[in-house]
Amino acid sequence: MVSLMCSLRHHTDEVSCCAFSASLLATCSGDKTLRVYNTADFSELPFSPLSGHGYGVHCCCFSSCGSYLLSCSTDGSIIVWSSETGDVSAVLQHPGRSPLRVCALAPDSSLLLAGACDGTVALWDFHSKILRRCSAVSEASVVACCFSPCGQMFVTGCTHGDLRLWDVDISLLHAEKHAHDLGVTCCNFAPLFKVDGCCVEFRLASCGQDSQLKIWIVSQREGAACVVKLLHTLTSQSAPVLSCAFSSDGELVVSGSVDKSVAVYDANLGTLLHTLKQHDRYVTAVALSPTMPWIATGSMDRTVNMWRIGDGDIGAAVESRQAVCQGRKLPGHSRLLLADWSEEDVQTWLCEEGLEKLVSVFKANNIDGLELSQLDKETADELGIESVGLRARLLRRIEALKAEQSGSEAPDEFLCPITRELMKEPVIAADGYSYERESIESWIRGKNKTSPMTNLPLQTTLLTPNRSLKMAIARWKSSSSF
Numbered sequence: 001m002v003s004l005m006c007s008l009r010h011h012t013d014e015v016s017c018c019a020f021s022a023s024l025l026a027t028c029s030g031d032k033t034l035r036v037y038n039t040a041d042f043s044e045l046p047f048s049p050l051s052g053h054g055y056g057v058h059c060c061c062f063s064s065c066g067s068y069l070l071s072c073s074t075d076g077s078i079i080v081w082s083s084e085t086g087d088v089s090a091v092l093q094h095p096g097r098s099p100l101r102v103c104a105l106a107p108d109s110s111l112l113l114a115g116a117c118d119g120t121v122a123l124w125d126f127h128s129k130i131l132r133r134c135s136a137v138s139e140a141s142v143v144a145c146c147f148s149p150c151g152q153m154f155v156t157g158c159t160h161g162d163l164r165l166w167d168v169d170i171s172l173l174h175a176e177k178h179a180h181d182l183g184v185t186c187c188n189f190a191p192l193f194k195v196d197g198c199c200v201e202f203r204l205a206s207c208g209q210d211s212q213l214k215i216w217i218v219s220q221r222e223g224a225a226c227v228v229k230l231l232h233t234l235t236s237q238s239a240p241v242l243s244c245a246f247s248s249d250g251e252l253v254v255s256g257s258v259d260k261s262v263a264v265y266d267a268n269l270g271t272l273l274h275t276l277k278q279h280d281r282y283v284t285a286v287a288l289s290p291t292m293p294w295i296a297t298g299s300m301d302r303t304v305n306m307w308r309i310g311d312g313d314i315g316a317a318v319e320s321r322q323a324v325c326q327g328r329k330l331p332g333h334s335r336l337l338l339a340d341w342s343e344e345d346v347q348t349w350l351c352e353e354g355l356e357k358l359v360s361v362f363k364a365n366n367i368d369g370l371e372l373s374q375l376d377k378e379t380a381d382e383l384g385i386e387s388v389g390l391r392a393r394l395l396r397r398i399e400a401l402k403a404e405q406s407g408s409e410a411p412d413e414f415l416c417p418i419t420r421e422l423m424k425e426p427v428i429a430a431d432g433y434s435y436e437r438e439s440i441e442s443w444i445r446g447k448n449k450t451s452p453m454t455n456l457p458l459q460t461t462l463l464t465p466n467r468s469l470k471m472a473i474a475r476w477k478s479s480s481s482f
Contacts, residue, residue, distance in 0.1 A: 001310060002264060002274045002295070006042055008304040010035050010049070013420045015298030017059045018287040021066035024083060025296055027285075027304050028057035030420040034071055036086070039292065042306060047086025052079050056420055059102045063109040063126075072100035072114055074418065074452070080129075094122050095134045097446050101143045106151040107191075111168060113154055115142030117455050121156060123170065135170045138162065141455045144187040148202055148218070153226075155204060157184030159455070163206055165218065165226055173226045176216075180208025186243045190250035190267065191290075198222040203231070203267065205253050207241035213255045215267060232270030236263050242282060248290040252309070256283030262297050264309075278305050338402060341369025353397045357390065373402060414473050418443060418452050426470050427463040431456065434466045 013030035020026075024045075025037045033049040034057060055074035062069055068089060069081040076097045080090040094100055098116035105112055105126065112124040119138040124131050137156050144157030153173065156164050161183050165174040190203035202218040213234040220226045239258035246253050246267060253267040262276035262283055276297070285298035293309040341349070346367055347359050361383055367375075375398060377391070385391045416423050416436035425437040431451035435443075443452055444461050451458055 002276060002307050003310070004276075004278055005294075005306040005308050007278075008035075008037065008042065008306070009302065010044065011302050011304075013056070014281075014300040014302060015285055015304055016057060018285045018296040018298045018304060019061045019069075020287050020289045020291075020294075020296065021062040021069075021083065022291050024062070024066065024069075025287075025289075025304075025306075026060050026062065026069050027296075027298055028060040028071055029302075030056035032056055032073075032419075034060055034069070034081070036069065036083070039289065039294070045086070050081055050086055052081075052088060052091075053077065055099075055418055058100065061103060061105055063105055064107060065109065068109075070103055070105065070112070072103040074099040076100055076116075076446075078103055078112070078114055090129050092122075092124060092129060092131075094120075095131065096120065099452070101141060102145050104145050104147055104154070106147045107149055108151055110151065111147070113145050113147065115145045115156060117141045117450070119158070121145065121170065123168070133170055137164060137166065137170070140183075144184050144206070146187050146189050146204075148189050149191055149193050150200070153218075155187050155189070155206075157187045157206060157208075159183040161208065161210075163187065163204075163216075163228075165228065174218075174228050176228055179206055179214065180210045180212065182209035182240075184208045185241065188245050190246040190253075191248055192250045203246070203250060204228075205244045205246060205255075205267075207244045207255055209240045211235065211237055211240055211257070213237070213241050213244055213253070213263070213265070215253065215270065234263070234265055234270055234272070236265075236272045236275065237261055242284050243286045245286050245288050247288045252288070254286045254288060254295055256286045256297055256299075258282045260299075262286060262295070262307075264295070276305075276307060279303065338373045339370045341372065343368045345369060346372050349401070355390070355394060355397065358385065358394065361385065372398060411476070414469075414476065423469070423473060426466040426473070428466050429463060430458045430460045434469055437463065 011029040011031050015027055015029050017028050023039055025039050026034055028034045032053050033051050036045045036048040053073035053075050057071050057073045060071045067083055069083050072078045076094045076099055078092040082089055094116050096118055098118040100114045100116050103114040109126055112126040114122045120134055120136050121142055122134040138158040140158040140160040142156050142158050147154045154166055161178045161180045163176040163179040185208050187206040194201045199221045204216040204218050207213045215232040217229045217231050237257035237259050241255050241257045244255040253265050255263050260279050264274040265272055279299040279301050281300035283297055283299050287296045295307040297305045350359050380391045414422055416439050418439040423436045426434045427437045428434050429440055431454055433453045449458055
C-alpha cells in the first residue's frame, strides 16, 4: 500500500526535480528557486527558499554526505549550496555558457557531471571545483545523466533518444541507439550492483517520450567490452514518461508521466504494484528517500506530494508527522481566488504562514478572503495589531500571496518560456515562439544562437513585437482580481 502523507505547495511554477538526503528533501522549480524541507516533519528550513539562478532550475541533487546541495539551470550555471546554512559555496559555469538541463554527482561525490543543451557534458573535480573536461557527447540536448554505483562510468541520454555509456575520461563504452523514440527524458542507476567472479552487473532505468520505462542490465567482464541488455519494457503509463528513480535497495522503480500518474513497479519482476493519481498536471519528478519508505513526486501543478510506502499500519510517529503535514497544506482553498476564501480558509493560511497569533484577531473580526486582499497598514492598526514586526510580516505575506495567485492564474501562453514570468513586452523570435523581449535578447547576447524551445539554430535574431498577445495579456490583467 502507498498512502499520501501530505502535499507541499510553496513553488509558484512547475516543479522540475526532487532530491533526498538522509534528513532533507530538496525541490526545484521553473520559479528559479529551490526549497528545502526537514524530513522529520516536512517543515521548510529557515533559509529556504534558495534564490540565485537567473532562469528556471532544472535539476538538484545532494552530495553523498548530505552537506551540499547542487542545482543547475537554464542560466548555464551550477550552484553549490551549504545544506546547513543555505549559503552559496561555489558557482560553476558551463564553459560554453550553454543552458544546463541535468547534473549528477558520483556516489563518493568526487566528480560532478552536467549535461547541456549544446550536446556537451562538463565534468568537474567536485572537491577542487576544477573543470576536468567538457566534451560533445551528442548532436542533441543532453537531458539525462547518472553515474554508476561504482563511480567509474556514467550514462547520458539525449532528445534524439540515444543512451550512451562512458568512462570518467569521457571515452565511449557503449551506445544504445534509439533507446526511446522521440527522446530520452531521464535515467537512473540502481544503487546496488552484483559481482559474480570477474563480472560486475548493474541495473539501469530509463524513460522517454515513447511512454515507456525500460530497465537494462549493464554488465562488464574484466578485459571485455560493456554489454547492455534490455530486461523489462514497462508500459502501464499512457503518455510520455518524464522521470524515474530506484529505491535505495533497488527493489522498486518509480516513474512519473504526462498522464498525471505515478507508477510503482517491482524492479526485478517488472510488475506494476501501484498507480498513484493525485496530481492535476504532468508528473515531472520522482525521488525515493534513502533512509525512509517515502516517495516524493513533483508536478506541473506546482505541488510536491509525499507518499509513504507500507502496509497501511502507520505508527504513532508517522501519524504525528502526517498531522503536521495536513496542517501545513492548503486544502481546497489554495486553488480558489483570494477573494473567494472563507474565514476558515484565511485562518488556515495564517497558521501555514506562521502567523498563528493573529488567528483570534481575524476570527473575532470575521476576516474573509476579500477583506484579507484589501487589508493594509491602516486596517492592521484598526485590528489592534500593535507589534510592528508582526504587522509588517503579515503585510508582506499578503502581498506575496496576491502576487503568487496572480501569476498562478495566468494562462501558460502568457508566460515567457525562458523566465516563466508574465510577459510585458512579448516578441516573436525566428522559431515562432513568443518571449519577453528582455529575456530573449539576453539569451541571444549570451551566445545562445539556438532556440530556447527547440534547441535548433535561429535563422535570424530579428524579433517582432507580438501586439495581439500583449493586448490579450492586458485584457486578462484588467479582468483579474489583482
